[in-house]
Structure formats: C-alpha cells, structure tokens
Amino acid sequence: MLNIIRARLQQKHRTIKYPDAAPPEMPEKFAGRPVVVGRCPDGCRACQEVCPTQAITGGPSGPVVDTGRCLFCSSCVSICGEKAIAFSRDHRLAAVSRESLVIRPGSPLPADVLCETARKYFKRSFRLRQVSAGGCNACEADCNVLGTPVWDMGRFGIQFVASPRHADGILVTGPVTGNMREALLKTWEAVPDPRVVIAVGSCAVSGGPYRDHAEVHNGAGSVVPVDLFVPGCPPHPLTILDGLLRFLGYPVTW
Amino acid sequence: MGEAMVRLYNEESLPLEVVSVVDFEQFRHLILGTLAGEAHLSALFGVPQDRGVRLYAVVSDTVHGSMGLAATDVGDSFPSLTPACPQAHWFEREIFEQWGVRPEGHPWLKPVRFQPPRRGTTAPSPPGVTDYFSMEGEEVHEVAVGPVHAGVIEPGHFRFQCYGETVHHLEISLGYQHRGVEAKLVGGPDRRTIHYMETLAGDTTIGHATAYSQAVESLAGRRPTMTAQILRGVAAELERLANHIGCLGAMAGDIAFLPTRNFCGRIRGDVLNLTALICGNRFGRGFLRPGGVTSGMDPDQISRMLARLDVVEKDAEVALSLMFDAPSVLGRLEGTGTVPAQTAASIGMVGVGARASGLARDVRSQLPYGIYRYSSVPVCTYTTGDCFARAYVRWVEIQRSFAFVRDQLGSLNGDGFPVKPLYPGAGRLTVSLVEGWRGEICHVAATDAAGKFLFYKVVDPSFHNWFGLACALRGQQISDFPLCNKSFDLSYCGHDL
Numbered sequence: 001m002l003n004i005i006r007a008r009l010q011q012k013h014r015t016i017k018y019p020d021a022a023p024p025e026m027p028e029k030f031a032g033r034p035v036v037v038g039r040c041p042d043g044c045r046a047c048q049e050v051c052p053t054q055a056i057t058g059g060p061s062g063p064v065v066d067t068g069r070c071l072f073c074s075s076c077v078s079i080c081g082e083k084a085i086a087f088s089r090d091h092r093l094a095a096v097s098r099e100s101l102v103i104r105p106g107s108p109l110p111a112d113v114l115c116e117t118a119r120k121y122f123k124r125s126f127r128l129r130q131v132s133a134g135g136c137n138a139c140e141a142d143c144n145v146l147g148t149p150v151w152d153m154g155r156f157g158i159q160f161v162a163s164p165r166h167a168d169g170i171l172v173t174g175p176v177t178g179n180m181r182e183a184l185l186k187t188w189e190a191v192p193d194p195r196v197v198i199a200v201g202s203c204a205v206s207g208g209p210y211r212d213h214a215e216v217h218n219g220a221g222s223v224v225p226v227d228l229f230v231p232g233c234p235p236h237p238l239t240i241l242d243g244l245l246r247f248l249g250y251p252v253t254w
Numbered sequence: 255m256g257e258a259m260v261r262l263y264n265e266e267s268l269p270l271e272v273v274s275v276v277d278f279e280q281f282r283h284l285i286l287g288t289l290a291g292e293a294h295l296s297a298l299f300g301v302p303q304d305r306g307v308r309l310y311a312v313v314s315d316t317v318h319g320s321m322g323l324a325a326t327d328v329g330d331s332f333p334s335l336t337p338a339c340p341q342a343h344w345f346e347r348e349i350f351e352q353w354g355v356r357p358e359g360h361p362w363l364k365p366v367r368f369q370p371p372r373r374g375t376t377a378p379s380p381p382g383v384t385d386y387f388s389m390e391g392e393e394v395h396e397v398a399v400g401p402v403h404a405g406v407i408e409p410g411h412f413r414f415q416c417y418g419e420t421v422h423h424l425e426i427s428l429g430y431q432h433r434g435v436e437a438k439l440v441g442g443p444d445r446r447t448i449h450y451m452e453t454l455a456g457d458t459t460i461g462h463a464t465a466y467s468q469a470v471e472s473l474a475g476r477r478p479t480m481t482a483q484i485l486r487g488v489a490a491e492l493e494r495l496a497n498h499i500g501c502l503g504a505m506a507g508d509i510a511f512l513p514t515r516n517f518c519g520r521i522r523g524d525v526l527n528l529t530a531l532i533c534g535n536r537f538g539r540g541f542l543r544p545g546g547v548t549s550g551m552d553p554d555q556i557s558r559m560l561a562r563l564d565v566v567e568k569d570a571e572v573a574l575s576l577m578f579d580a581p582s583v584l585g586r587l588e589g590t591g592t593v594p595a596q597t598a599a600s601i602g603m604v605g606v607g608a609r610a611s612g613l614a615r616d617v618r619s620q621l622p623y624g625i626y627r628y629s630s631v632p633v634c635t636y637t638t639g640d641c642f643a644r645a646y647v648r649w650v651e652i653q654r655s656f657a658f659v660r661d662q663l664g665s666l667n668g669d670g671f672p673v674k675p676l677y678p679g680a681g682r683l684t685v686s687l688v689e690g691w692r693g694e695i696c697h698v699a700a701t702d703a704a705g706k707f708l709f710y711k712v713v714d715p716s717f718h719n720w721f722g723l724a725c726a727l728r729g730q731q732i733s734d735f736p737l738c739n740k741s742f743d744l745s746y747c748g749h750d751l
Contacts, residue, residue: 004513007513007573008513010572011520011573027530027531028531028534029534031540049445050445051445052445052449071449071539072535072539073449129402130405132408132431133430134432134433135456136452136453137456137457137746138457138537140406140408141457143406144406144519145519145523147519148523149516149520160405162404162405174431177431177432179367180381180430182380182381183430209446209453210435213438215432215433215434216433216434233453233539234456237523
C-alpha cells in the first residue's frame with residue numbers, strides 16, 4: 001500500500017488542462033491540417049501523381065486536398081517545386097459533413113462540427129461502442145489513449161462501453177472489410193435511437209490506403225450514415241478529442 | 255540425401271533461378287531434415303504458375319545464422335507436411351485457402367481468413383462459418399465471443415469448449431481484418447506500397463517498414479548509411495518499448511491492478527511521443543523508406559530526447575516494479591496459461607511467446623541485420639512459459655531497449671540525408687527478417703525482369719503465435735482468457751492482411 005502511494009506521488013498528476021487551456025504543443029515535424037498556399041504551373045500534376053490515395057485534385061486556383069482521403073504522408077509537399085501545399089501543425093480536422101473535409105485555397109476551418117442531436121441528448125453523457133472494421137489498429141490505439149489519465153475523456157462524460165445496447169452511438173475505425181460488414185451493421189442496429197456514427201481515420205472516412213480494394217467497402221459511410229468524420233492516418237488523439245468535444249457542443253477555442 | 259537447401263543470409267538477395275525447383279519428396283526431405291536441428295519454419299507459401307502452384311519454404315537456422323530456401327511445383331494437391339511437422343499447419347491452411355491446393359492428410363483443414371481464393375473460383379464461406387471442433391456431453395457447453403469485442407480492440411471470433419469452468423479447447427477464427435494487401439503488392443513497388451507496409455500492423459509500423467526497406471535494399475544490392483541504420487534501430491526499440499509497456503499495463507488492468515494500468519497507459523503515450531520527436535508521427539509513419547530514413551536528429555534534438563528518455567525510464571521503472579513486487583499480481587500470473595517449451599517448438603512459436611517458453615529465438619542476435627550487426631542485444635528468455643514468463647520477458651526487454659536507445663543516440667552524428675529513392679533489381683529473390691516487438695517478421699520478395707514484384711509474401715509474428723494462445727488456454731478457466739490473450743498481445747490485422 002505504501003509503495004503504491006509512493007509511486008502515485010512519483011507519477012504526479014498528468015491530466016492536461018485542455019480545453020480550458022491550450023493543448024500540448026504538437027511535435028515540430030507533425031503533419032496536421034494541410035494548407036494550400038499557391039497556384040500550380042499550367043499542366044503540372046506532380047502532387048496528384050505521387051499521392052497514394054488520389055486525395056489531390058487540381059482546381060482553378062491551386063490544388064484541392066481531400067483530408068478524408070489523405071494519409072498525411074507529405075509526399076506531395078516533397079515533390080512540389082512551387083510549395084503550393086504545406087502541412088500545418090493545426091490538429092483541427094474533424095467535420096460533420098464529408099464536403100467540409102476538402103481543403104481549397106483559402107478554405108476556412110470546418111465550422112460545421114456541432115451536431116444538434118448530440119448536443120441536445122449526449123453532451124453530459126456520451127457512451128460509444130467502438131467497432132474496429134478492418135484497419136491497422138493504430139486508430140484503435142489512439143482512441144484507447146483518450147482513456148488514459150493525460151487525456152481523460154471521462155471528464156466530459158465520454159466513455160467506451162461494452163454493449164451497443166448501452167451506447168449512444170458507434171465509433172468506427174477501418175475501411176469496413178467484407179468480412180466485418182454484417183457485424184458492423186448488427187452492432188449499429190442494436191444501438192437505440194437517437195444514435196450517432198463517428199468515423200475515425202482515413203480508412204473509416206474513405207477506405208484509406210485500401211480504397212477500391214475488392215475486399216473493402218471504402219469506409220463506414222457506405223454501410224451506415226456517418227455523423228462525424230475525423231481524418232488522419234491515424235488521427236492524433238487531440239484531433240479525435242477536439243472533434244468529439246465540438247460535436248457535443250463544448251466551447252473549444254484552441 | 256540429395257542437395258541441401260539454398261543458403262541465404264539476412265539482407266542478401268539471390269538471382270531467382272538459384273532457388274532450383276526440386277520434386278516434392280526432396281522438398282519434404284529438405285524441410286524436415288533442416289527442422290530436425292535448431293531451426294524453425296519462417297514461411298511456407300504458394301506462388302501461382304502457368305499451371306499449378308510453386309511452393310516456397312523458408313527455414314531459419316538459428317545456430318548458423320542463415321536461412322534455407324527450397325521450392326517445388328505442385329498441382330491441385332500435395333501430401334501434407336503437418337502430421338510430421340505441426341508448425342506447417344497454419345501455412346498449409348493458408349495455401350489451401352489462397353490457391354485451392356489441398357494438403358492431403360492435413361488434420362485441421364479449414365479457412366484462416368475467409369478470403370476469396372486467389373486462384374480458381376471456389377466461393378469462400380461467410381466469415382466465421384466453419385466446422386468448429388466441438389465436445390459433446392451433458393454438462394459441456396460452448397461459449398462464442400466476437401467478432402465485436404467488449405473493448406476497443408480488433409475483431410476476431412473465439413469458441414471455447416468448456417466442461418464446468420474448465421476450458422478444454424479454444425478455437426480462434428480470424429479474417430475479419432482481411433483487406434487484400436498481399437494481392438495488391440504484386441506488380442509493385444508503386445505509390446501505395448510503403449503505405450501498405452506501414453499499416454500491415456499499425457502498432458508495428460517501424461517493424462514492417464524496416465522489413466520492407468531491407469527487402470528492397472537487398473534486391474537493389476545497397477545498404478543504407480550508418481546513421482540511417484542507427485535511427486532505424488532507435489525507432490524499432492522505441493516501438494518495442496511503447497508496446498511492451500502498453501501490454502504490461504493492459505495485463506495489470508486485466509487482473510485489476512489499477513495503479514500500473516493507469517501509469518503504463520500514459521507512459522506508452524510518452525514513448526510514442528518520443529518517436530514523434532524524431533519524425534513527427536507517433537507511430538513512425540513516413541520515417542522509413544527504402545534507402546534510408548526521411549529525417550535525422552540534430553544535437554539539440556538528441557539531448558532533448560535523452561532528457562525525456564530519463565524521465566520515461568524512471569516512470570516505467572516505478573510503475574512496473576510496483577507490479578512485479580506485488581505478491582497478488584505474481585500469484586495471478588504464475589502458472590496461468592502455460593505453453594511448455596516442447597509445444598512452443600513444435601508449433602513454431604516466435605518472439606516473446608517463444609522466449610517465455612525457453613526458446614532462444616530473436617532475429618536481432620541470431621540473424622542480425624542493420625544496426626544489430628554492430629550492436630548486439632542479448633536474448634531474454636524465461637523457462638516457465640506462463641503469463642508471468644511472458645510479462646517478465648517483456649520487462650527485461652524494456653530495460654534492455656532503454657539501454658540500447660540511449661547507447662545508440664550517443665553514437666549518432668547527423669550525416670546521410672536526404673534519402674535517395676531506391677528500386678529493386680531485376681530477377682532477384684530476397685528474404686528479409688526483422689525482430690518486431692511481437693517477434694519475427696518475415697518478408698519474402700522476388701522481382702521480374704522489369705524489377706517489379708512477382709510476389710511479395712508477408713508473415714507477421716502473430717501468424718505463428720495465435721495457435722500458441724489456443725494451446726495456453728487448455729485446462730484454464732474461461733476467466734483467464736483476457737489475461738492470457740493480453741500476455742500474447744497478438745495482431746489481428748497483421749495476421750489477416
């Protein structure tokens with residue numbers, strides 16, 4: 001017992017003050033929200049050709065990046081002679097509409113992160129059944145991290161539960177493999193109304209690196225209606241928490 | 255007797271035609287003969303030919319530090335190796351499922367992933383629908399769990415055959431994470447290849463990316479710079495640290511020893527943040543590429559890293575000592591989920607699971623590659639093969655990895671960037687072995703005349719070890735399952751590909 005108390009003192013209190021204070025700083029080389037800053041020379045498609053997931057298309061005034069497909073690998077940044085694309089250290093990527101994940105020159109931050117249903121019913125108590133449906137287990141790992149003392153999402157009444165019957169919604173990771181389709185559907189059907197679906201990671205948003213494989217369904221949206229999209233491969237825990245808090249209507253200024 | 259297997263060392267490649275195709279009897283003879291010594295089966299897989307399928311076998315010889323290769327052509331069936339060589343069982347099931355080639359006499363022939371066949375037109379059965387082993391009797395009952403589990407974990411299906419509280423058999427049915435990666439690697443490398451490698455098992459991004467980079471480098475006949483090798487080693491050991499610490503924390507959670515669970519969940523994140531300090535991503539995404547690494551560390555970053563490493567190491571030591579000093583924890587771990595050495599050897603276990611059962615299997619010291627050629631890491635083994643042994647081996651490895659990372663950071667100088675793109679040479683074959691945090695990662699690749707992949711085989715350590723978990727559960731109570739499962743800490747996606 002004394003040893004446990006001694007260890008507890010040594011480990012200190014580590015829960016971050018966020019969202020009441022600024023979140024921890026992202027690492028120097030962190031690739032967060034992309035910024036499209038320039039025009040493209042006529043006919044240049046270098047970034048589109050190097051992108052592993054066809055996340056980039058050409059627009060009249062510069063490249064257009066779909067963060068729902070992006071793996072944040074920075075291949076486009078390395079290849080671009082014009083420096084038309086850059087990745088900022090901004091962690092805020094989540095949106096409630098798929099279209100808001102597409103970043104154009106001068107795109108605002110997604111304003112539409114609030115979900116009225118979620119704010120009205122779930123703000124004080126939000127229970128989620130997580131369904132892992134064919135990804136690489138990195139998104140699952142970063143969802144688990146939100147339960148550790150540093151992030152402690154229990155502070156906001158957010159918790160992962162074992163049964164879909166106890167849940168207010170499901171949080172899906174992975175592209176939804178053919179082999180997981182039925183299990184995902186049954187889990188969703190078992191959640192009582194009103195319910196929400198949250199797609200975490202580029203796999204769950206768009207199929208990620210497995211997009212268009214015969215074995216997968218290109219994301220949760222092709223099986224169940226998605227209410228919140230959280231891009232990233234995998235998303236940083238802060239990106240997920242930011243999305244969840246604003247989805248529920250918490251004032252987040254950072 | 256005939257000839258021996260074709261010998262190959264880690265980080266080497268051969269012209270493809272050097273691996274001569276022998277008849278099946280000789281193939282069988284070579285494999286069984288080699289496996290009679292201190293060797294295990296690292297891979298056994300099929301490659302489609304114009305007619306029939308070519309089988310390749312890779313055997314790792316831990317005494318001589320080399321690998322043996324053999325190949326044979328088969329039609330629609332071949333006599334199963336499994337009755338004489340149980341460690342071939344999962345591989346033969348995979349060959350049957352992928353290529354429709356039947357290993358005649360296999361005692362346990364059923365799907366491993368429920369994937370559509372890559373040759374022929376047989377329809378796959380729906381996931382989880384197979385002929386399960388079952389017991390009958392008045393008080394016998396069956397418990398089915400999954401694919402969706404009670405925690406935030408990957409999907410898998412488990413069937414327990416119980417009599418009273420005792421589990422007499424556990425059958426593990428996987429494939430829910432199957433996303434068709436191996437088929438898409440053929441004809442590469444292309445712009446998605448490295449991303450497939452980084453997500454074969456997301457928690458082993460560095461391990462699989464190292465195996466892939468090393469495979470391409472071997473096929474190209476090039477080695478990365480010393481700096482790149484050191485940084486790869488540092489990243490690999492950080493990956494081991496993060497996952498081992500996370501695993502021990504989760505084991506503590508499964509036995510309701512909450513202080514260590516809480517501390518370790520956080521410390522694992524602290525280690526991932528050290529990886530992010532090197533390359534920006536907590537899992538090491540984007541850090542390794544064939545030819546080298548994509549970013550270096552300047553002296554300022556190195557000293558910051560060393561300072562943070564001291565804090566993390568101290569925290570880990572306090573959190574884990576607490577667990578290993580508590581008699582109630584030891585009482586729960588000791589004697590639970592035992593895999594005897596003989597079982598582990600016969601079913602071909604690798605990694606932490608094998609070492610906990612007393613088998614000295616560690617690629618880093620036995621078939622060294624990269625920085626481990628110059629800086630050796632001692633093999634940590636234990637003898638009891640139970641949950642305690644698997645926990646204890648991880649704890650000792652955590653201590654060794656901290657020392658290794660600190661040592662390597664001290665010898666880093668900063669040159670060798672940026673990485674130049676590297677492409678495989680034409681008509682060559684290589685086997686790339688890496689000791690990931692779970693155990694032996696084996697990638698086998700061969701290229702055509704244009705330097706594109708003819709085939710690319712991935713064997714994650716979990717592929718060897720899932721059956722070990724099934725064996726560990728025999729005679730246990732069903733309530734021991736979460737603890738035993740976590741003590742193995744295997745990957746579903748790495749198995750399902």
